[in-house]
Amino acid sequence: MINKTESVLARRYRIRHETSFSYDAEVSASYNEVRMTPVSNDHQIAADNRIVVRPASTSYRYRDYWGTIVHAFDTSAPHRELRVVASSLVDTRTGSGRSGEPAGWDGLKDPKIRDGYAEWLIQTSRTEPDAELRELAAEVVRGATPGEAARAASEFVHDKIDYVPGVTGVHSRIGDVWSERKGVCQDIAHLTIMLLRLAGIPARYVSGYLHPKADAEVGETVTGQSHAWVEWWDGDWTAFDPTNAIPAGERHVIVGHGREYGDVTPFKGLYSGSAGSTLEVTVQIARLF
Structure with a gap:
């Protein structure tokens, strides 16, 4: 441990x-x-x-x-x-670190693990992939360990989807986001979660806030917005922000978790x-x- x-x-x-x-x-x-x-x-x-x-x-x-x-x-x-x-x-x-050993691919296939994390493995209407995305997932989600595969998938989505406010709505499907190669943080999180779940990696949606200015002065007030990122489980939960391609850290403030946006609107x-x-x-x- x-x-x-x-x-x-x-x-x-x-x-x-x-x-x-x-x-x-x-x-x-x-x-x-x-x-x-x-x-x-x-x-x-x-x-x-x-x-x-x-x-x-x-x-x-x-x-x-x-x-x-x-x-x-x-x-x-x-x-x-x-x-x-x-x-x-x-x-x-x-600096909280991990609380458990990393789980390998065989560990994630354990029926007890799949049952215990079932709600984070099932696709929802906002994360349901079409045939093209299913084929894509097989190519993208790869790695020596589940954690490495999850990181690779998150960075892939960051590289392929341009962050463009206003081009999608809360009811947008990820197939449309992928076709347009444009979306907002909610779309980018949904697409990442879809890839992880297809690979058998439990994944959840995180809703909260991100301080947008890493070098902000103490006392400085800046304009922000609600933000979304992901967490995946590979023996412990790991938080990653695919919109910005960074681990979720001290600038991220968590409000709640869910399967997708609809759970934490x-x-x-x-x-x-x-x-x-x-x-x-x-x-x-x-x-x-």
Whole structure:
């Protein structure tokens, strides 16, 4: 057994994530779920989190099936605007190391492993490959060990898919992303996860934030956004950001894990009424030390 090395406190971040819906007519009610609360784990400590909703709403918090903290609320008063501000203070850590020996290909084929990690091996509607992608996976996912193969697949997707905001939507299929060779971080994560699962490597989607400026000054506030990356299991979970082709580190803040985007959508809801809506989202991140 490989013992974990002692974690080292690396960065402290203040994150402000604001979501606003403006309606072109009055709506009578809305029902919503927000997944914007960073978790505490070996990688990070969530020191504080507050979610403010306007207009005032009835709300409650719970952990969903995947372990993500959910802030659920409904607004029954008529309104023309809905505003949600999630504010967090998070300390990230580095140097946690592995907690287990690397699993070889034979280990990943063990029925007990496949059963225990079944939910991370099954494709979803967003990761289901077509015939071309199945053939591609056989060529791309290769390596002496599962970890090496996973790293190679992640870097392959990074090299082949251009990061272009706005070219896809949350319901895009990976076949379309591959055909266009363009997408956003969610698409790049989905494509990577698809390749890993086809190879028999358990893989999960990670939702959170990435501080976009590695050399940011202490106290500097920068514009960020929600981000997505992947984790694969080969005896322990390894986090990698295929959009940027880097291991997930102290600049990454985890909100939750899931099979794909639909399990950890930052904001989902519905409203009563026929009004159209306009969405605005801003994320600001400040490094405090």
